[in-house]
Amino acid sequence: MELRRRLTYALLALLGVVIVATCGYKFFGLDETGRHVGWIDALYMTVVTLTSVGYGEIVSTAHSPGLRVFNALILVFGIGLMMYVFSISTAFVVEGELKNIFWRRKMQKRIAGFRGHIIVCGAGETGLPIVQELIRTGRQVVVVDHDPERLHKHKELEGVGLIEGDGTDEEVLEQAGLDRASGVIAALPSDKDNLVVTVTVRQKQPTIRIVARNLDPKMGEKILRAGANSVVSPNLIGGMRLASEMIRPHVVSFLDLMLKEKSKTLRIEEVQVPYHSAWVGKELGQLDLQERFSLCCLALRCSTDETYRYNPHNSESIKGNSVLVVMGNVEDVETARRAAAASHAVSGS
Numbered sequence: 001m002e003l004r005r006r007l008t009y010a011l012l013a014l015l016g017v018v019i020v021a022t023c024g025y026k027f028f029g030l031d032e033t034g035r036h037v038g039w040i041d042a043l044y045m046t047v048v049t050l051t052s053v054g055y056g057e058i059v060s061t062a063h064s065p066g067l068r069v070f071n072a073l074i075l076v077f078g079i080g081l082m083m084y085v086f087s088i089s090t091a092f093v094v095e096g097e098l099k100n101i102f103w104r105r106k107m108q109k110r111i112a113g114f115r116g117h118i119i120v121c122g123a124g125e126t127g128l129p130i131v132q133e134l135i136r137t138g139r140q141v142v143v144v145d146h147d148p149e150r151l152h153k154h155k156e157l158e159g160v161g162l163i164e165g166d167g168t169d170e171e172v173l174e175q176a177g178l179d180r181a182s183g184v185i186a187a188l189p190s191d192k193d194n195l196v197v198t199v200t201v202r203q204k205q206p207t208i209r210i211v212a213r214n215l216d217p218k219m220g221e222k223i224l225r226a227g228a229n230s231v232v233s234p235n236l237i238g239g240m241r242l243a244s245e246m247i248r249p250h251v252v253s254f255l256d257l258m259l260k261e262k263s264k265t266l267r268i269e270e271v272q273v274p275y276h277s278a279w280v281g282k283e284l285g286q287l288d289l290q291e292r293f294s295l296c297c298l299a300l301r302c303s304t305d306e307t308y309r310y311n312p313h314n315s316e317s318i319k320g321n322s323v324l325v326v327m328g329n330v331e332d333v334e335t336a337r338r339a340a341a342a343s344h345a346v347s348g349s
Contacts, residue, residue, distance in 0.1 A: 285314025
């Protein structure tokens with residue numbers, strides 16, 4: 001950014017010298033016949049002087065000492081400025097473009113190794129905390145945004161894939177590994193752009209999970225109809241948070257501390273129990289989640305009626321394709337997920 005600013009200032013200064021020199025040659029310069037030169041000739045004289053190509057003087061300075069002094073000043077300042085602009089331009093191209101080339105190759109190589117990652121379209125104020133939370137909970141993330149300044153904020157996050165491009169562009173989404181991703185978050189500032197992202201992703205990947213940001217409730221309904229699994233309104237969430245701060249401050253404080261805890265990543269997570277799981281047919285108490293995994297079961301989502309049993313009893317029977325909502329450390333949740341994914345044969349062996 002500093003190099004770009006210096007180049008901009010240098011080009012503006014050079015433009016100022018060109019304007020001053022052209023006007024000076026126009027109003028004070030005379031040709032060999034003693035007439036004032038035209039604008040084209042004055043500009044040509046400026047270019048010839050600054051570049052020192054030696055094509056000869058259109059504006060005669062033989063009988064005008066003042067014009068000679070003016071011409072000398074233009075030579076001194078103009079040529080020095082031209083050399084400075086050339087050096088800055090070279091540095092900008094070499095340092096900027098080459099750095100971008102190597103950076104993009106590094107990102108492409110990193111993203112090529114991702115499997116089951118989450119693509120976040122939008123690296124603004126909403127996108128940054130999204131990415132931070134996904135990283136904390138052990139997810140692979142690819143961030144897509146057209147603004148390099150926004151992407152720069154994510155460079156310090158280890159292991160994140162970054163792509164400079166339009167999240168609504170199908171080719172950009174393919175570069176982000178859409179065919180290998182497990183989910184897409186559309187967090188662009190515009191509801192219409194998030195709608196386009198949803199439509200594009202759903203057409204390419206019919207089964208992928210899509211979560212979209214929306215501000216207008218009517219647009220939220222359209223995004224859902226377009227194929228999003230869920231929409232999130234920052235205004236609604238903000239309003240709920242303000243109300244919660246007022247009427248249940250201790251609960252809010254508990255949740256905040258849970259999210260900000262440095263020593264361990266405590267979260268409310270979900271553990272899916274597939275049909276082939278060794279857990280199927282067992283009672284919740286037999287899983288012994290507290291002792292084996294240090295997890296607290298908050299709810300059980302049954303596969304039959306798709307309802308939630310809050311604070312389920314230990315006698316609840318676990319069925320295939322059910323989901324346990326638990327609270328605990330992220331690492332312990334991953335251990336429980338692996339145990340739940342194990343089949344009867346593996347468990348028995």
